[in-house]
Amino acid sequence: MGNLKILSSLQISGNNFSGNLPQQLCVGGSLENFSARDNSFTGPIPKGLRNCTSLLRVRLENNQLNGNISEAFGVYPHLNYMDLSNNKLYGEISPNWGQCPNLTSLRMSRNEITGRIPLELGNSSQLQRLDLSSNHLIGEIPKELGKMKALSSLNLSHNHLSGRLPLEIGNMSNLEDLDLSANDLTGSIPEQLGDCFKMTYLDLRKNRLNGSIPKQMGDLNSLQRLMDLSHNQLNGEIPLEIGQLKVLENLNISRNMLSGSIPSSLENMLSLTSIDVSYNKLEGPIPKSKAFEDAPREAFTNNKALCGNAKEFAYTMRMTEKCDVYSFGVIIMETLMGRHPGELLSSLSLSSLSSLPSSSVMQPMMLKDVLDKRISPPTAEVAKIVIFTVKLSFTCLNVDPQSRPTMEHVSHDLSSHKSSSIESFDTITLAELFHGGRVLM
Numbered sequence: 131m132g133n134l135k136i137l138s139s140l141q142i143s144g145n146n147f148s149g150n151l152p153q154q155l156c157v158g159g160s161l162e163n164f165s166a167r168d169n170s171f172t173g174p175i176p177k178g179l180r181n182c183t184s185l186l187r188v189r190l191e192n193n194q195l196n197g198n199i200s201e202a203f204g205v206y207p208h209l210n211y212m213d214l215s216n217n218k219l220y221g222e223i224s225p226n227w228g229q230c231p232n233l234t235s236l237r238m239s240r241n242e243i244t245g246r247i248p249l250e251l252g253n254s255s256q257l258q259r260l261d262l263s264s265n266h267l268i269g270e271i272p273k274e275l276g277k278m279k280a281l282s283s284l285n286l287s288h289n290h291l292s293g294r295l296p297l298e299i300g301n302m303s304n305l306e307d308l309d310l311s312a313n314d315l316t317g318s319i320p321e322q323l324g325d326c327f328k329m330t331y332l333d334l335r336k337n338r339l340n341g342s343i344p345k346q347m348g349d350l351n352s353l354q355r356l357m358d359l360s361h362n363q364l365n366g367e368i369p370l371e372i373g374q375l376k377v378l379e380n381l382n383i384s385r386n387m388l389s390g391s392i393p394s395s396l397e398n399m400l401s402l403t404s405i406d407v408s409y410n411k412l413e414g415p416i417p418k419s420k421a422f423e424d425a426p427r428e429a430f431t432n433n434k435a436l437c438g439n440a441k442e443f444a445y446t447m448r449m450t451e452k453c454d455v456y457s458f459g460v461i462i463m464e465t466l467m468g469r470h471p472g473e474l475l476s477s478l479s480l481s482s483l484s485s486l487p488s489s490s491v492m493q494p495m496m497l498k499d500v501l502d503k504r505i506s507p508p509t510a511e512v513a514k515i516v517i518f519t520v521k522l523s524f525t526c527l528n529v530d531p532q533s534r535p536t537m538e539h540v541s542h543d544l545s546s547h548k549s550s551s552i553e554s555f556d557t558i559t560l561a562e563l564f565h566g567g568r569v570l571m
Contacts, residue, residue, distance in 0.1 A: 139163040143189065147171060151195075156182035165189040167213070175202040175219075183207060191215040191237065199243070205229045213237040215261065223262070225250035232256055239263040239285065247286070249274040256280055263309065264288040271310075276301040283307040287333065290314060295339075300325035311358070312336040319359075324349040335360045335382070342366030343383070348374040358382040360406065365389065368412075373398045385409040389434070392417055408432055416440045434472060435460050455534050459526025462519055468502030495560045513555040518547055521563045 136158055143165045150173035155161055161182055167189045174197025179185070185206050191213045199214070200221035210232050220242040227236060228250030234257060243265040251260070252274025258281060267289040275284070276298025282305060291313040299308075300322025306329055315337040323332075324346025330353060339362040347357075348371025357378055364386040372381075373395025381399070384406040391414030392407060402421035406429045413435040416422050430440050437457050463471035497520065498507070508516055522543060528534045535543070 136160050138184075141165045143167045143169070145169055149173070151176045151190075152178075154178045156184070159184055162186040162208075163188075166193070168192045170194055172196060175199060177202075180204045185209045187211040189213045190217070193217050195219055197221075199238075200224060203227070206233075207231060209233055210256075211235045214241065216240040218242055220244065222246075223248055223251075223267075227251055228253040230254065234280075235259040237261040238265070241265055243267065245269075247272055247275075247291075251275060252277040254278055258304075259283045261285040262289070267291055269293070271296055271299075271315075273298045275299075279303060281305055282328075285309040287311040287313070292316065294318075295320050295323070297322050299323060302326060303328070305329055306352075307331040309333040310337070315339060317341070319344055319347070319364075321346045323347065326350065328352050331355045333358045334362070337362055339364060343369055343372070343388075345369040345371040348372055350375060351377075353378050354401070356380045356382075359386070360384045362386050367391075368393055368396075370395045372396060375399055377401045380404040382406045383410070384429075387411060389413075391415065392436075396422075405429055410434075412436055434470065455526045455537050455540060458537065458540065459523040462523035462526070466502065466516065466520065467500055468504060474500060496556075497558045497560055497563065498556055500560070508555065510555075515547075517555070517558065517563065520560075524563060 138160045139162060140155070141163070146169065148170040151166060151171050153176045155164065155176045155178035157178065159182065162184055163186055165187070171193040172195065175195065179188070180202060181204050183206055186208055187210065189211070192215070194217060196218040198221040199219045201224065203224055203226060205226050207230070209230050211234065213235070215237045216239070218241065222245030223238070223243060225248040227233065228248065233254055236257060237259065239261045240263070243262070245267065246269035247262065247267060249272040252272060255278065257278050260281060260283070263285045264287070267286070269291065270293030271286065271291055273296035276296060279302065281302050284305065284307070287309045288311070292315065294317030295315060297320045299320065303326070305326045308326070308329060308331065311333045312335070317339065318341030319334065319339055321344040324344065327349070329350050332350070332353060333356060335358045341364065343359065343364055343366070348369060351374070353375050354377045357375070357380070360382045365388065367390035368383065368388055370393045373393055376399060378399055379401050381402060381404070385408070388410040389412065392412060394417055397417040397419045399419070399421065402419065405421050405425050408429055409432045412433040414437065416430070416436055430436055435457070460471060463474065467474070497517070522540065525535055526540065
């Protein structure tokens with residue numbers, strides 16, 4: 131086959147071929163299209179391809195090629211498509227790729243490639259798709275990539291890239307898909323990312339990004355398929371501007387350190403079908419929209435104090451009018467304890483779901499041990515009021531919204547309370563005040 135000097139196209143894709151590819155391809159310098167994808171070829175890239183300047187398209191994906199690619203490729207003035215994905219190729223990415231002026235697609239995902247991303251790639255002015263995902267690349271994302279104005283899809287996910295996101299990423303005015311997930315990126319999300327107005331897909335999950343979510347993210351009006359910022363270290367409040375993403379279908383901001391309430395502006399995201407805000411420090415009411423109503427329980431767990439259709443929504447899958455009374459119960463316990471009662475409520479919830487009787491599960495937890503230690507122990511009269519107040523708060527925190535009192539009933543109980551005798555404040559357990567009910571964590 132290497133002796134075919136006028137060969138311009140070789141298509142052997144989708145067969146069961148194995149062994150090495152012929153090494154002396156392009157002997158006559160006429161080969162333009164070479165496709166051997168979806169086979170079982172092994173061994174190195176054919177040596178004949180290095181100086182084959184006539185190449186237009188090369189597709190070698192989905193084989194078992196295992197050679198070193200560091201110096202396997204040259205400079206190709208006419209090449210527009212190169213796909214080496216899903217092989218066992220190793221070595222480093224050559225800076226020569228930045229000297230291929232007509233290259234529109236470069237794919238090397240799912241290989242064993244190491245080293246850094248060459249900054250020379252930024253010279254690929256016609257490049258539209260760059261996929262280097264699922265390799266072992268290290269170092270920072272070169273700011274020079276921002277010069278690739280034609281780029282519509284960039285996938286660098288599942289590598290070992292570090293450092294900050296370059297501000298120049300906002301210069302990619304045609305960028306539609308950006309996947310930088312599962313790396314070791316740090317620093318804040320650049321405000322300039324909001325300048326990528328054509329973006330429809332954004333995945334930054336599983337990094338170590340910190341700081342707040344920039345309000346400019348709300349300018350990504352074309353964002354439709356996904357915004358995933360989960361598994362990072364983002365803090366601060368969720369920007370109101372996120373509600374401007376009217377066509378976004380999937381939003382995941384779970385497993386961060388976000389605080390404050392979920393903005394009611396998210397009710398305007400009418401295209402939203404999937405939402406996950408779990409494992410943050412969020413509190414307050416949850417927006418009233420179909421996406422939140424249809425979300426599973428797991429989408430809200432492990433937050434500070436979500437209410438409304440939060441916790442009761444997580445259990446009952448419907449909204450109720452008992453959000454305020456639940457919040458009131460939280461405030462009562464926070465006042466008495468001197469700290470947020472999240473850990474206590476979690477323990478009570480776990481005990482209520484246990485197969486053991488609630489009294490046996492909670493027996494070791496004494497009332498006096500959960501009160502604010504900075505305040506002197508209550509007098510006998512005050513102790514009676516404390517006990518009554520804790521009982522009342524537990525009814526407000528019942529896992530079943532329908533079993534909670536209304537605020538009118540709470541107000542009546544507070545105003546009509548009469549002191550009753552107690553044996554010893556120091557021996558009263560939470561189980562005695564719990565009455566076998568189920569408290570919502």
